[in-house]
Amino acid sequence: MRTLADARKLKVHLSDIFAYFFMLFTLTLVPGPLNTIMMARTLAGDxxxxxxxxxxxxxxDVIVIFLVVFGLGTWLEARPMFFNFSQAIAIAYILWLSWCIYNKGMQPDESNDPVQTGRVxxxxxGLLTCVMSPxxxxxxxxxxxxxIDLSAVDAPALATVMAATFSALAAxxxxxxxxxxxLRPLLMQGRHLGVVNRCLACLVATSGVWIGLS
Structure with a gap:
């Protein structure tokens, strides 16, 4: 049977998880290159x-947590070439997205995917951009x-942290x-969709440069 001390420990642990969730949720909402990409693609109809x-x-992010818990994060941190390679791929992908949005951009018909890319x-x-980000x-x-204590992480604690991380980012x-x-229907009412499309494309391209310089 769980003792009162165990119950208190569980309560503190849960409060830490909730604090972690809201902190990560807030940090993720801060304007950045990845948020810009998702907002631009949504505005473009994708x-x-x-x-x-x-x-x-x-x-x-969940994979990064797994790597950190099992000590592989420090190993990767000492090998910047992995980050450089992944950043080059991420930048190329993001610049390609900006080119697609520049050519098509927002369309009156939302079923017209302006990017035409596979969901896989x-x-x-997104996974590569995140996993290989310093x-x-x-x-x-x-x-x-x-x-959590990284020297003695049990499966339930690790699963809880991973679930809280995924939930915070998804939210x-x-x-x-x-x-x-x-915002999209409001922008669609304007007469200068071409200008809006160019602005969206520039935002996405700037995000790619931001990732490359960070």
Whole structure:
């Protein structure tokens, strides 16, 4: 039977998880290159592409946590060539997205996908961008030791942290996508869709450069 001390420990643990969830949710909502990409794709009419890209990012964060817990995060941190290679691929993908949006952009018919890309590719691009990001690795190298004991992590604790991470990111990305979807009809009423499309393409391209310089 669980003792009172165990119950208190469980309560503290749960409170830490909730605090971690809201902190990660807030950090994810801060304007950045990945949020910009999802918002631009939603505005351009490719909502499903934005969702799958966000799904890849969330899965990538979960993988990063797994790497940090089992000590592989430090191994990767000492090999910057992995980050350089992944950043080059991510930048190429993002610049390609910006080119597609520049050519087609927002269309009156939302069923017209302006990017025309496979959803597996969207998930893979989001996952790769996240897993091989030095900033993501550094974030969890700092956060996780304050949340769980990395020297003695049990399966339930690890699963709880992973679930909280995925949920926080998914909630934040859905908030961004819903907001962009709400703005889209307002922008569609304008007469200068060409200008809006160019602005969206520039935002996505700038996000790619941002990732490359970060």
């Amino acid at each position: 909502t499903s592409g934005a969702i799958f890209f966000g799904l890849g990012i969330a899965l990538g 590719g969207d998930v893979a691009a 900033q993501t690795l550094l974030l969890y190298l700092v956060l996780l030791p304050a949340l 934040a990305f859905l908030t961004v996508i819903v907001l962009a979807g709400w």
